Amino acid sequence: MKTIKEQKAHLVCMAILSGLLFAASASAAGPKPVNLRTAGEFVILTETGITTTGTTTVVGDMGVSPIAATAMTGFGLIADPTNTFSTSSLVTEKIYAADYAPPTPTKMTTAISDMETAFTDAAGRTSPNFIELGGGDISGRTLLPGLYKWGTGVLVTNAGITIAGGPNDVWIFQIAGDMLVNDSAMVTLVGGAQAKNIFWQVSGKATFGTAADVKGIILSQTLISMNTGAKLSGRALAQTAVTLIANTITAP
Numbered sequence: 001m002k003t004i005k006e007q008k009a010h011l012v013c014m015a016i017l018s019g020l021l022f023a024a025s026a027s028a029a030g031p032k033p034v035n036l037r038t039a040g041e042f043v044i045l046t047e048t049g050i051t052t053t054g055t056t057t058v059v060g061d062m063g064v065s066p067i068a069a070t071a072m073t074g075f076g077l078i079a080d081p082t083n084t085f086s087t088s089s090l091v092t093e094k095i096y097a098a099d100y101a102p103p104t105p106t107k108m109t110t111a112i113s114d115m116e117t118a119f120t121d122a123a124g125r126t127s128p129n130f131i132e133l134g135g136g137d138i139s140g141r142t143l144l145p146g147l148y149k150w151g152t153g154v155l156v157t158n159a160g161i162t163i164a165g166g167p168n169d170v171w172i173f174q175i176a177g178d179m180l181v182n183d184s185a186m187v188t189l190v191g192g193a194q195a196k197n198i199f200w201q202v203s204g205k206a207t208f209g210t211a212a213d214v215k216g217i218i219l220s221q222t223l224i225s226m227n228t229g230a231k232l233s234g235r236a237l238a239q240t241a242v243t244l245i246a247n248t249i250t251a252p
Helices: 006-028 039-042 104-124
Strands: 043-048 049-052 057-059 062-063 087-088 091-097 146-148 154-158 162-165 173-175 179-181 187-190 198-202 206-208 213-220 222-228 231-238 241-245 247-249
Touching: 039 104, 039 231, 043 049, 043 057, 043 104, 043 222, 043 241, 043 247, 049 062, 057 173, 091 198, 104 173, 104 198, 104 213, 104 231, 146 231, 173 206, 179 213, 187 213, 206 213
Parallel strands: 043 062, 043 231, 049 241, 057 091, 057 247, 062 091, 146 173, 154 179, 162 187, 173 198, 179 206, 198 213, 206 222, 213 231, 222 241, 231 247
Antiparallel strands: 087 091
16 A cells, blocks of 8 residues: 555656646647658558458558559458459458559559658657657656657567657657567557557567557558557558558558
C-alpha cells in the first residue's frame, strides 16, 4: 500500500499531466505533421510486395509499385472489369498495382514518390525534444508530443507505452535502427491523441510481435513484419515489403 506521501506525489504528477494535456488540446503541441500527400490514401503501400497468411483484415486501400500485382499474395485478388484495380474478401476497399490499366500506373508512381518524400521529411526534422530516450527501450513510458530521435533501434516490451496528448498534437519518432514491439505489447492513446498524428520513421525494419497493438503511421525504409494477431491502427508504408499473419490493419 502506498504511503500518504507517495499518494500525494502521485496526485501531483497526475495534475501536472492533466495540465499538459489540457494545454495541448487548446493548441497543437509537437512538430508539424508529416504530409503524406497521396500516400495517405493507402492503409498499406509498398514497393516490393504484400503477403498474408491466415485471416487478415485490411480496412482501407492498399497497393504496390513498381512491383506487379503478383507480388501481393494470400489475398485471392479479384480483378475489376476495368482492370484499374482489384478486390479481395480480406480488404474493404480497392487494391492497386503498377501493372493495372491506366490511370493506375501513374497513380501508384505518384503515391510511392509521396511515400518516399514523407520518409525523408520525417527523417530530416531537426532540433529533437528528446534524444536517445531510455537508450532505445521506451517500455512503460508515457510519451508527450514532440520530436524523438534515436541513433539505435527502439524496443517496446509487453509493458507497452502510453502516448498522451490532445487530438491535434503530433509525435515524430526518428529511429535509425529497427523498431521492435514485443508480443502482446500495446500502444495506448490518452487525452484524445490520434493515431493519424503519430509518425514512426524507421530506417531499419519494423516488427510487431504476436498480439501486439500499435498505433500510428509506420514509414519504414525496409520491411514491416506483423506476427500472428498483431494490430495496427494507422498505415504501413514500406519501401520494401509488408508481411502479415492474420492481422488487422485499420486506417486512422
